[in-house]
Amino acid sequence: MLARIHVTLKNGVLDPQGKAIENTLQNMGFSGIDAARQGKYIELDLAETDRAKAEAHVDDMCRKLIANTVIENYSFTLE
Amino acid sequence: MKSAVIVFPGSNCDRDMAVALTKITGQKPIMVWHQEHDFEAVDFIALPGGFSYGDYLRCGAMSARSHVMKEVIKRANAGVPTLGVCNGFQILTETGVLPGALMRNSGLHFVCKDVELTVERQDTIFTSGYAQGRNITVPVAHHDGNYFADTNTLDQLEGDGQIAFKYASDINGAQRRIAGITNKAGNVLGMMPHPERMIEAPLGGSDGRIIFESVMNRLG
Numbered sequence: 009m010l011a012r013i014h015v016t017l018k019n020g021v022l023d024p025q026g027k028a029i030e031n032t033l034q035n036m037g038f039s040g041i042d043a044a045r046q047g048k049y050i051e052l053d054l055a056e057t058d059r060a061k062a063e064a065h066v067d068d069m070c071r072k073l074i075a076n077t078v079i080e081n082y083s084f085t086l087e
Numbered sequence: 088m089k090s091a092v093i094v095f096p097g098s099n100c101d102r103d104m105a106v107a108l109t110k111i112t113g114q115k116p117i118m119v120w121h122q123e124h125d126f127e128a129v130d131f132i133a134l135p136g137g138f139s140y141g142d143y144l145r146c147g148a149m150s151a152r153s154h155v156m157k158e159v160i161k162r163a164n165a166g167v168p169t170l171g172v173c174n175g176f177q178i179l180t181e182t183g184v185l186p187g188a189l190m191r192n193s194g195l196h197f198v199c200k201d202v203e204l205t206v207e208r209q210d211t212i213f214t215s216g217y218a219q220g221r222n223i224t225v226p227v228a229h230h231d232g233n234y235f236a237d238t239n240t241l242d243q244l245e246g247d248g249q250i251a252f253k254y255a256s257d258i259n260g261a262q263r264r265i266a267g268i269t270n271k272a273g274n275v276l277g278m279m280p281h282p283e284r285m286i287e288a289p290l291g292g293s294d295g296r297i298i299f300e301s302v303m304n305r306l307g
Contacts, residue, residue, distance in 0.1 A: 021235060022233075022235075022260065024191050024192070025191060028195055073144070076145055076148070078186075078235070078237075079235055
């Protein structure tokens with residue numbers, strides 16, 4: 009089973025890298041960008057075949073290492 | 088004072104810390120590799136600066152989950168004076184021993200210079216040698232020193248007197264200019280500036296030395 013995990017900064021947490029991306033895109037002439045936020049994307053190839061177990065397992069891994077819940081949110085899909 | 092310096096792959100201030108501790112305490116610290124599960128009893132634990140695990144995932148994220156940190160957390164929570172400098176501070180926040188997180192500097196630049204700090208608390212084991220409100224000069228060298236915590240946590244840190252040092256002026260976007268905080272019990276200090284690089288005149292000053300001397304005086 010493949011877990012696709014997205015980690016993003018919480019709202020209200022300053023994201024200077026996202027801001028730099030936004031500014032550079034605007035400097036390049038791209039318009040209509042209200043905001044850019046930078047995050048992380050992580051794939052885990054799991055041996056687990058039971059969906060419910062995999063979900064609990066990935067959630068545990070996200071909370072304990074992959075995301076720092078002080079500043080980040082996470083979400084994931086399984087397929 | 089018997090001390091230990093914890094060494095992670097990518098630590099690069101571990102030897103600076105060892106030199107400072109040797110000069111100030113007169114005793115060489117033991118150097119403890121991150122894969123150790125246990126180490127001999129010490130009076131003081133130092134988590135040095137550097138770029139442990141190449142700052143992969145988040146600064147300090149991997150180190151915080153290393154074998155040796157389980158033992159460090161146990162001892163820190165049991166009251167052993169523990170100092171985390173720079174990457175060491177990041178590791179302590181990643182373990183949850185200290186609240187908050189260290190994020191990318193707001194200006195995106197690596198900041199490497201001597202900075203002025205205000206001593207916010209004089210009544211901790213690390214700062215008793217300073218006069219309250221005094222300004223000291225200590226170098227910083229970091230890319231991710233922008234201290235973040237939610238408003239409730241920041242209010243609680245201020246209310247409980249856990250902010251040990253603030254930057255005299257903003258250098259990295261840190262909330263409330265926080266440069267260093269202690270845990271509630273006051274035996275764990277995390278700070279982005281490097282006191283071990285300011286321990287004698289040839290290094291540019293000795294303001295950092297007082298942190299180590301304060302702990303030493305307290306331990307007797």
